[in-house]
Amino acid sequence: MILDSKIPSGPLAQKWEKHKFDMKLVNPANKRKFEVIVVGSGLAGASAAATMAELGYQVKCFCFQDSPRRAHSIAAQGGINAAKNYQNDGDSVHRLFYDTIKGGDFRAREANVYRLAQVSVNIIDQCVAQGVPFAREYGGLLTNRSFGGAQVSRTFYARGQTGQQLLLGAYQALSRQIGNGNVKMYPRTEMLDVVVVDGHAKGIVVRDLVTGEISAHAGDAVVLATGGYGNVFYLSTNARGCNVTATWRAYKKGAAFANPCYTQIHPTCIPVSGDHQSKLTLMSESLRNDGRVWAPKKKGDTRRPDQIPEDERDYFLERKYPSFGNLAPRDISSRAAKEACDEGRGVGPGGLGVYLDFADAIKRLGEETVRERYGNLFQMYEKITGEDAYKTPMRIYPAVHYTMGGTWVDYNLMSSVPGLFVIGEANFSDHGANRLGASALMQGLADGYFILPYTIGNYFASEKQPKPNLAHPEFKKALESVEAMTKRLLSINGKRSVTSFHRELGKLIWDKCGMARTQQSLKEALARIPELRAEFWKNVKVTGDNSNLNQDLEAAGRVADFLEFGELLCLDALTREESCGGHFRVEHQQPDGEAKRDDEHFSFVSAWEYQGPGKTPLLHKEPLVYEEVHMSTRSYK
Amino acid sequence: MNLTLRVWRQKNAGDPGRMVEYPATGIIPDMSFLEMLDVVNEGLIAKGEEPIAFDSDCREGICGTCSLVINGIAHGGQRGTTCCQLHMRFFKDGDVITIEPWRAKGFPVLRDLVTDRGAFDRIVQSGGFISVNTGGTPDANALPVSKVDSDRAMDAAACIGCGACVAACKNASAMLFVAAKVSHLAQLPQGKVERTQRVTNMVKQMDVEGFGNCTVTGSCEAVCPKEISLDFIAQMNREYGRAILKGTK
Known part of the structure; x- marks a missing residue:
């Protein structure tokens, strides 16, 4: 496999314009002859499906949820970045580009990030035209707020439901095309394999989650917009259904997987309350504007927070990062909280939590102002914990939130399998080793509305591929392998539930490959995962049958993939002998405990190529060449 | 416990x-x-x-x-x-x-507690959108929208499409769901262009799907997890009346 990033030549700022001109076009009358399969209907998938249908392509869109409107993009709270400079505070495309590259700890591809910043402005125009009710000033113009890692206000938002409103905009655009007959929608349908014919992606195999029917669909290109793999940790802020199956099965068909060890751990989540817990809930980053993070100075201090006097509290973010204080970036704040807990100074059940205290803010601003700013979050906190955060500090702990790694794609968002495109969180391209707040929504919509619809045409026009044919033996082979796996899962009839395996895997990955990773912990994980996987295939109990809706069977297939993927995640973390962004290797830190990047040896993208079952995957390195920016050490002190 | x-x-x-x-x-x-x-x-x-x-x-x-x-x-x-x-x-x-x-x-x-809510998707497909293609849209600040309108549109747009309103209604009416979408889009200048056709098509589809009529008992509002106001049903009725007077079919 040769990885060619296909970055256009020329100055950074003109690459995309130049590339748009250089790409071949499909004439409007010919577009309807091409059929595109889109898997996933979140921001990236819905926007891509709608836009390609508008252009005239025949689109089929698949999602496992009961409606395309339910994709997990909907849960994003904070906002979406765009370099509009509406606030006249010195923002520009170049500044958004630079902040994103720096936030990603210089591990993202420069040309992709620059293009992302360029099209960010079009996204806002598009969404407003669709009727997305962004927050406005009294004069009628759009308002902005600031977010972590930036010194300008460039985040557009719709209350605390920005993801929901953007997704509904894309969903409505998609619905319009479904109504017109240009998109055929398949809800409650899960993709279980990619079909590759003569080296090109030509279709997929899916399972109808209601009837259990397994069928194949052919297309001239396949687009995966299937989100991230955060649920490999079992507990994360991801929705229950989020999974790695689509990108993992594509990986096994030749689509290299890049940087799986770049996982984002968000510092402010509600701590785990017990073994029953099914997911974690995020408390918006914005709370750290007014809340102060602290832990008791004394180990094992079980006093109530109001009984711990001021001089026995450690406001550790303010102590360690005086210039950024409580607003230090996500990766850094998460690690600091973990350190306090590791030292035995954690609070709450199991000592896995620190306080986020609003007492000073309430004293300074009054309870009413705090309620105005964060009322809905305090309410959500109370619903989940039963505690009143106006009276007692919130307890928070870091949790897995987003995954920067994903399928390797070139500048055209095409994977290493020609004809297979990967967009949104599912690909690896734009966030490097750490994503900034309010940039996930931007990337999903950039890929779907403004990048893929151009680059896919270039593929059609320049490749001149034969039409896909469902009768090809590769389709039959893929169908048979999916059917065989389904049958096998149902026939094991062991003693342990699917969830128990998922929980054990998640805990293992969290302990060994979570916020801090060591060579030893990773080796332990790499020894344990194959054992757990072997036990799964011997001892899992999957109830029911394949001819009815069977949620146990759905989960089993996803957990089976996580059990394989987890190994690649740990392997990638083991081979990356440096600390950068969300990847912190304990062996590689500065004397003061900060991450120590190694640009000389690790300034590359790790892209893993599948070599067959039981074989170690092959590592390809795409060098990261920076033409415009100077690589520097991130410091927030 | x-x-x-x-x-x-x-x-x-x-x-x-x-x-x-x-x-x-x-x-x-x-x-x-x-x-x-x-x-x-x-x-x-x-x-x-x-x-x-x-x-x-x-x-x-x-x-x-x-x-x-x-x-x-x-x-x-x-x-x-x-x-x-x-x-x-x-x-x-x-x-x-x-x-x-x-x-x-x-x-x-x-199966068991799982239902098919595809009817809601089909109602949106019949008209619950603004007909703009990707690209070629004016600058986002070219069209000021009053904060009052924008906030009210957001109040309606907060609907999560769960269907509780239908489940709570003795007539199994989908009025609150449809009203939320109609009101969200009709409230904004971008959505006004298609307002008569939109409400006509969505109401027609709502009837096709077998949802009942609204007798304003308010049970939908009482169970709505996003507390969507019954006022939007009144707004939709006005939109619908307007469409009839304009002879929209």
Whole structure:
């Protein structure tokens, strides 16, 4: 496999314009002859499906949820970045580009990030035209707020439901095309394999989650917009259904997987309350504007927070990062909280939590102002914990939130399998080793509305591929392998539930490959995962049958993939002998405990190529060449 | 906590279905309602029985997937709360809890507590959008929108499309859902261009899907997890009246 990033030549700022001109076009009358399969209907998938249908392509869109409107993009709270400079505070495309590259700890591809910043402005125009009710000033113009890692206000938002409103905009655009007959929608349908014919992606195999029917669909290109793999940790802020199956099965068909060890751990989540817990809930980053993070100075201090006097509290973010204080970036704040807990100074059940205290803010601003700013979050906190955060500090702990790694794609968002495109969180391209707040929504919509619809045409026009044919033996082979796996899962009839395996895997990955990773912990994980996987295939109990809706069977297939993927995640973390962004290797830190990047040896993208079952995957390195920016050490002190 | 659950079990759309009683033991008040069901399901799997099928995804009250009628009330009766955010401390030790799927002609049961809400998607497909293609749109600040209109549009747009309004309504009317979308778009200048055709098409589709009429009992508003106001139904009726006067077909 040769990885060619296909970055256009020329100055950074003109690459995309130049590339748009250089790409071949499909004439409007010919577009309807091409059929595109889109898997996933979140921001990236819905926007891509709608836009390609508008252009005239025949689109089929698949999602496992009961409606395309339910994709997990909907849960994003904070906002979406765009370099509009509406606030006249010195923002520009170049500044958004630079902040994103720096936030990603210089591990993202420069040309992709620059293009992302360029099209960010079009996204806002598009969404407003669709009727997305962004927050406005009294004069009628759009308002902005600031977010972590930036010194300008460039985040557009719709209350605390920005993801929901953007997704509904894309969903409505998609619905319009479904109504017109240009998109055929398949809800409650899960993709279980990619079909590759003569080296090109030509279709997929899916399972109808209601009837259990397994069928194949052919297309001239396949687009995966299937989100991230955060649920490999079992507990994360991801929705229950989020999974790695689509990108993992594509990986096994030749689509290299890049940087799986770049996982984002968000510092402010509600701590785990017990073994029953099914997911974690995020408390918006914005709370750290007014809340102060602290832990008791004394180990094992079980006093109530109001009984711990001021001089026995450690406001550790303010102590360690005086210039950024409580607003230090996500990766850094998460690690600091973990350190306090590791030292035995954690609070709450199991000592896995620190306080986020609003007492000073309430004293300074009054309870009413705090309620105005964060009322809905305090309410959500109370619903989940039963505690009143106006009276007692919130307890928070870091949790897995987003995954920067994903399928390797070139500048055209095409994977290493020609004809297979990967967009949104599912690909690896734009966030490097750490994503900034309010940039996930931007990337999903950039890929779907403004990048893929151009680059896919270039593929059609320049490749001149034969039409896909469902009768090809590769389709039959893929169908048979999916059917065989389904049958096998149902026939094991062991003693342990699917969830128990998922929980054990998640805990293992969290302990060994979570916020801090060591060579030893990773080796332990790499020894344990194959054992757990072997036990799964011997001892899992999957109830029911394949001819009815069977949620146990759905989960089993996803957990089976996580059990394989987890190994690649740990392997990638083991081979990356440096600390950068969300990847912190304990062996590689500065004397003061900060991450120590190694640009000389690790300034590359790790892209893993599948070599067959039981074989170690092959590592390809795409060098990261920076033409415009100077690589520097991130410091927030 | 120890509880008794009475749960609707139905193998598939063709099965008549029945209520089945299950004990739920060792439940912790900090569990969410769905986590309590997870625990019961783990127990069923251990015994080799099929778990209770129910829909859920984000489990933080925004995706609109979860959909349970608990003790006769859609989402369980805690104001402004989806059942995934309902916690067991809301119940008492020894309670008998009845759990049913959404009941409405427009939402056929697929299995146990899982229903098909595709009707809502088809209503949106009939007109719940602004017809703009990608690209070529004017600058976002070219068209000022008053904050009052924008905020009101957002109030309506907050609908998560869960269908509780239909489940709560004695007529199984989808008026609150349709009204929220009609009002969201009609409130904004961008959406005004198509307002008459939009409301006409969406109401037509709502009827095709078998949803009942609105008799303004307000039960939809009472159970709505996003507290969408009944006022929007009035706004939709005005929009609809306007469309009739304009002779929209």
